[in-house]
Amino acid sequence: MSLKEQAAENQRNDFTLGVDIGGTKVAAGLVDARGTILFQTRAAMPAQEDAAAGFAAVERAINSVFEKHPEAHASLAGIGICAPGPLDPIRGVVLNPPNLPCWRNFPLAAKVQRAFHVGAKVDNDANAAALAEAVWGAGADFRNVLYATLGTGIGTGIIFDRRIYHGRTGSAAEGGHVSIDYNGPRCGCGKRGCIEALCSGPAIARRARARLAESNTPSRMRELAGGSLERLTAENVAEAFHAGDALAREALEATADLLAVWLGNLIDLLEPDIIVFGGGVAQLMSEFFPRMQTELPKWSINARCCEIPLLLAKYGSDAGIAGAAALCRQ
Ligand SMILES: [Zn+2]
Incomplete structure (x- = not known):
């Protein structure tokens, strides 16, 4: 047509x-x-x-x-x-x-x-x-949608009753800077323990580097980083994970568990109909949606938190x- x-x-x-x-x-x-x-x-x-x-x-x-x-x-x-x-x-x-x-x-x-x-x-x-x-x-037909973009940073958007929830001055829905650990690593925004500082792409790479540094287990990530761990990226972690690398899996499971803590907070606050993940790291973390759903009840008082679908966004780049x-x- x-x-x-x-x-x-x-x-x-x-x-x-x-x-x-x-x-x-x-x-x-x-x-x-x-x-x-x-x-x-x-x-x-x-x-x-x-x-x-x-x-x-x-x-x-x-x-x-x-x-x-x-x-x-x-x-x-x-x-x-x-x-x-x-x-x-x-x-x-x-x-x-x-x-x-x-x-x-x-x-x-x-x-x-x-x-x-x-x-x-x-x-x-x-x-x-x-x-x-x-x-x-992915959230069509739902009134209340929580969206999270996982990438170099972590951003969120809240669709409340089919409209963007803006707050008083338009600054609402900065979910990437919701802290889950006041002793945690310093975020670019100045706060400690923001989910962005813990679960963004660079944070995943940092976590994998730390695992490699403290372990003698052979890992494909060492080759992918080209001999210098500082060069290891989240993409390298993803590639190693897909090749069956145990350390890469551990780093990603730890990341998924932290995301579950965060999601538990957001579910208790908003109880959305659906949670949609976009951004460059979303595809990778979607492999851990079942794990996150299993972890959720530890971090939410919502008896039906596990019913909320975690879905990958329709729109990528x-x-x-x-x-x-x-x-x-x-
Ligand atoms: Zn922050």
């Missing part, structure tokens, strides 16, 4: 445009009413230049979608944008993200709205990705574009 026929088939608001802004690139995609990404493009993000140069890159990315699909403009429900925080999703203002020095208190939603004459929404990556899963992905587009489908 061509885009035109598809547009005729759907009654209204056939498309949304999702823009995913990062510290080095900006990606834009055209997304249909069912959450399928029909076309996407990406360009460099000049984050170190001035505010106008940063915005020009966003305009170029959006324009290249319209150049390819001019028919989309007339039936566009809106332009959604996800950007690094901190930002104010209620006013659509980018505040002072370390990854985007070009923008300080930059009214991104208003600028996009003015430039393209269509409604625009701005939110952070994890909130947007959570919404995409709740609208079109496209979570940014899909999430941004979903902002216009709330």
Whole structure:
């Protein structure tokens, strides 16, 4: 079916445009009413230049979608944008993200709205990705979805009654910085024992390195690290685990057990219908979902905590574009 026929088939608001802004690139995609990404493009993000140069890159990315699909403009429900925080999703203002020095208190939603004459929404990556899963992905058909992205960091989004839960000023749902150990390792945010400091990709690599250092057991991870343990990554741990490496498995089981402590807290607080995991390390940790579910009752007072499904996200590396587009489908 061509885009035109598809547009005729759907009654209204056939498309949304999702823009995913990062510290080095900006990606834009055209997304249909069912959450399928029909076309996407990406360009460099000049984050170190001035505010106008940063915005020009966003305009170029959006324009290249319209150049390819001019028919989309007339039936566009809106332009959604996800950007690094901190930002104010209620006013659509980018505040002072370390990854985007070009923008300080930059009214991104208003600028996009003015430039393209269509409604625009701005939110952070994890909130947007959570919404995409709740609208079109693994959490579709559920009212209350907890989303966690496991990768270089850990982010969360809370979909409460089908909408993003923002809190008083838009700073809610920073679940990656919920601490499970006040004597634990120092997190990048300054607190101790945040789940991000314990279970992110770099934390998994650190845990595996520690196991290797204290053990004489042969491990494939030593070869994969190329002779220098400092170079060991979470990807190496994953590869070793899949090859049957016992130490890699131990490091991942310990990580899963810590995630279960954290999830127990979040379940007691929110009791979501479903918990969805995205991000670069989610696939790997999904192999430990049954273990996490077995551990959960130790860390939750909820008698039915084990009934809550733990699922892998539908959107992988496209979570940014899909999430941004979903902002216009709330
Ligand atoms: Zn933290």
